[in-house]
Amino acid sequence: MFNIVCLKYGTKYTAAHVNALYKGVQKNTTIDHRFICFTDDSAGVECETLPIPENETGWWGKLALFKKPLYDITGVILFIDLDMYINNPIDEYLTLGNSNDLYVMRDFRWKTEYSSAVMRFPVDRYSKIWEHYTNIKDIVKDLKVGDQNIINIVYNKDIKSTRSKLIEHLRPAIEQNVDVKFWPDSWQKDVRFYKGTEKSDSKIVVGYGSSNIFDLKWFV
Numbered sequence: 001m002f003n004i005v006c007l008k009y010g011t012k013y014t015a016a017h018v019n020a021l022y023k024g025v026q027k028n029t030t031i032d033h034r035f036i037c038f039t040d041d042s043a044g045v046e047c048e049t050l051p052i053p054e055n056e057t058g059w060w061g062k063l064a065l066f067k068k069p070l071y072d073i074t075g076v077i078l079f080i081d082l083d084m085y086i087n088n089p090i091d092e093y094l095t096l097g098n099s100n101d102l103y104v105m106r107d108f109r110w111k112t113e114y115s116s117a118v119m120r121f122p123v124d125r126y127s128k129i130w131e132h133y134t135n136i137k138d139i140v141k142d143l144k145v146g147d148q149n150i151i152n153i154v155y156n157k158d159i160k161s162t163r164s165k166l167i168e169h170l171r172p173a174i175e176q177n178v179d180v181k182f183w184p185d186s187w188q189k190d191v192r193f194y195k196g197t198e199k200s201d202s203k204i205v206v207g208y209g210s211s212n213i214f215d216l217k218w219f220v
Contacts, residue, residue, distance in 0.1 A: 003077045
């Protein structure tokens with residue numbers, strides 16, 4: 001079972017962003033799947049919704065998707081951030097490699113680090129991420145770090161970013177020998193490298209935090 005999911009919390013992103021992503025996925029996927037938006041406010045959302053697990057706030061809700069069990073969800077999860085534009089067919093995000101592996105996007109700036117913008121993982125298999133976060137939550141909540149920094153300190157032996165280095169001393173006591181996989185870099189392109197009238201040949205255009213990505217003129 002394939003599940004394509006997103007997360008909407010607070011007011012930065014609206015139901016319109018969810019619906020745009022949902023429609024983009026439906027247009028560019030031929031594989032049967034369940035599309036779910038985890039949210040604290042389902043008003044206006046046109047796809048299936050579920051509450052954010054453990055009532056997590058902000059981007060920390062992504063880490064809650066690694067907890068087990070996760071509602072009635074089984075199989076494989078493909079997570080896509082709401083600042084993404086689905087530009088070309090994305091079936092390969094569901095079929096690439098071994099379905100038991102954790103796939104992540106390479107961070108555009110810190111090339112050895114994981115970005116959580118587009119992730120695929122089997123339900124229940126990588127619960128260490130959630131468990132470790134809950135162990136250090138009270139320490140990191142007031143620091144300038146995010147969800148992907150937690151994933152990096154759990155599994156990545158080659159962290160470089162300032163934020164990940166800030167919490168490197170909080171790595172799990174027992175080393176986690178997990179070979180996290182990167183998506184092919186050509187599948188994702190940073191919207192900042194394109195002018196308003198150009199098109200990208202990537203599968204996904206990454207908005208990098210721009211809540212208005214789908215309003216850009218060339219996304220028509």
